[in-house]
Amino acid sequence: MKSASVLRAVLVLAGVAIAAACSDTGARPGVLLTAADTADQTLIQVRHIITRDGVQKSLVEADTAYYYEGSQTFELLVVTVTFYDKDGAPTSTLTSNEGTYQTMTGVMEGRGKVVVRSADGTRTLKSEQLHYDPGKNEISSEVFYTYDQGSNHLEGDGFTSDPAFQRMQTANARGRADEGIVLPGQ
Numbered sequence: 711m712k713s714a715s716v717l718r719a720v721l722v723l724a725g726v727a728i729a730a731a732c733s734d735t736g737a738r739p740g741v742l743l744t745a746a747d748t749a750d751q752t753l754i755q756v757r758h759i760i761t762r763d764g765v766q767k768s769l770v771e772a773d774t775a776y777y778y779e780g781s782q783t784f785e786l787l788v789v790t791v792t793f794y795d796k797d798g799a800p801t802s803t804l805t806s807n808e809g810t811y812q813t814m815t816g817v818m819e820g821r822g823k824v825v826v827r828s829a830d831g832t833r834t835l836k837s838e839q840l841h842y843d844p845g846k847n848e849i850s851s852e853v854f855y856t857y858d859q860g861s862n863h864l865e866g867d868g869f870t871s872d873p874a875f876q877r878m879q880t881a882n883a884r885g886r887a888d889e890g891i892v893l894p895g896q
Contacts, residue, residue: 749776749785756786760816760844766798767844770811770818784811789820791842793873800829802873804840804849816844824851826873833859833875848872861888 758770773788789809793802807822819841826835826849837855842848850870857864857878864885871878 748778750779751777753777756784758811762844765796766794768793768818772809782813784813785809786811791818791820793842802826802828802833802875804842806840818842818844828875833857835869835871835875842873857885862886 753775754773756770756772756775759766760768760770769792770786771790771792772784772786774786776785777783778785786809787807789804789806791804791809792800793804795801804820804824804826806820806824809818809820811818819839821839824837824840826840827833835855835857837851837853839851839853841850843850848870849872850868852868854867855865855869857869857875857880859875862885864880864883866880866883868881869878
């Protein structure tokens with residue numbers, strides 16, 4: 711009888727161990743989801759014209775765009791955005807490695823080697839990140855940037871400006887003006 715009790719206990723323990731082993735998920739290889747895997751739509755060679763009251767405000771172009779319906783957001787690769795003034799004339803062009811465009815607000819962000827050039831080619835701004843808010847009609851960054859206009863050079867740790875570079879405010883400005891005037895922060 712004692713051997714039957716021991717056998718029964720061993721079988722119960724073995725059954726519990728087998729049941730636990732079956733429900734154990736164990737170590738599984740990680741799965742890396744990319745934008746292409748989770749996007750609701752993938753678009754190639756995108757051109758999106760943004761207007762306000764019938765006047766073109768910007769033209770967004772990208773090699774690839776991933777659209778997410780839930781957030782109504784596009785993630786863009788190899789981006790060019792052309793900005794226009796109130797009359798529809800180009801003011802500046804932005805290029806970047808990637809970016810985000812939120813369709814509900816029109817807010818855009820460029821990331822990776824962001825370059826903005828004025829339409830006349832006389833002013834250039836460079837940064838690793840740039841934010842555009844159409845409601846305020848301004849571009850801004852909270853990271854290091856450089857701004858060049860002719861032989862004038864300005865750099866800082868963040869800025870806010872209109873897309874035409876007419877009203878620019880900067881954080882920790884430093885640089886040199888054409889006439890040799892020392893700028894703030896020098």
